[in-house]
Amino acid sequence: MLTAILIMSGLALAIGIVLGFAAVKFKTEENPLVDKIDAILPQTQCGQCGFPGCYPYAEAISRGEADINRCSPGGREGLHQLADLLGIDVNSLGDNQLQTKVKAVAIIDEQRCIGCTLCVQACPVDAIIGAAKQIHTVISEQCTGCELCVAACPVNCIEMKALTEDITQWKWKYPRFDIKNITRRTHK
Numbered sequence: 001m002l003t004a005i006l007i008m009s010g011l012a013l014a015i016g017i018v019l020g021f022a023a024v025k026f027k028t029e030e031n032p033l034v035d036k037i038d039a040i041l042p043q044t045q046c047g048q049c050g051f052p053g054c055y056p057y058a059e060a061i062s063r064g065e066a067d068i069n070r071c072s073p074g075g076r077e078g079l080h081q082l083a084d085l086l087g088i089d090v091n092s093l094g095d096n097q098l099q100t101k102v103k104a105v106a107i108i109d110e111q112r113c114i115g116c117t118l119c120v121q122a123c124p125v126d127a128i129i130g131a132a133k134q135i136h137t138v139i140s141e142q143c144t145g146c147e148l149c150v151a152a153c154p155v156n157c158i159e160m161k162a163l164t165e166d167i168t169q170w171k172w173k174y175p176r177f178d179i180k181n182i183t184r185r186t187h188k
Contacts (some may be wrong), residue, residue, distance in 0.1 A: 034055070037085065041057065046073060047146065102163075104145040105138060105143040105145055108136050108157055112157035113155070115134045123149050124146065125142055127140075142172065164180060
């Protein structure tokens with residue numbers, strides 16, 4: 001019994017030393033800019049930008065392979081934050097400043113829902129609730145409008161409803177002022 005404990009302890013120690021050495025020897029440096037860009041993105045993992053998630057999109061932005069105006073859920077605030085971080089003039093993006101769609105939420109027709117849970121699995125933000133063989137519903141406040149659930153539904157009982165801006169979902173649009181450097185003149 002004591003021999004088995006000693007052998008297992010020695011084996012665990014040896015493996016720990018090898019793994020520690022490998023972690024130091026084969027350490028890879030990551031681009032810190034990717035993490036900063038990823039922190040600005042909304043983390044909905046919706047794929048509207050053409051990438052499978054926010055982190056791959058952040059990597060593509062940092063390498064200069066993608067424009068910063070592809071994230072619809074990030075909105076104008078996200079676009080301006082990315083532009084400030086990367087030193088890009090938002091006006092240089094031309095007419096295609098932000099590729100946005102009309103803000104919409106998914107609506108499930110409960111009469112046609114068969115409770116297959118495919119929409120629940122497809123939703124990247126867990127905005128759809130329901131159990132197997134039960135009616136599902138969408139939590140409107142959490143839905144980002146990514147439309148991934150629409151394609152997943154086998155009976156086409158999900159539709160996207162455009163949101164109109166009314167008192168329940170109105171948000172204050174913060175004014176944005178560009179700060180210009182003013183050269184100081186000295187009087188003699």
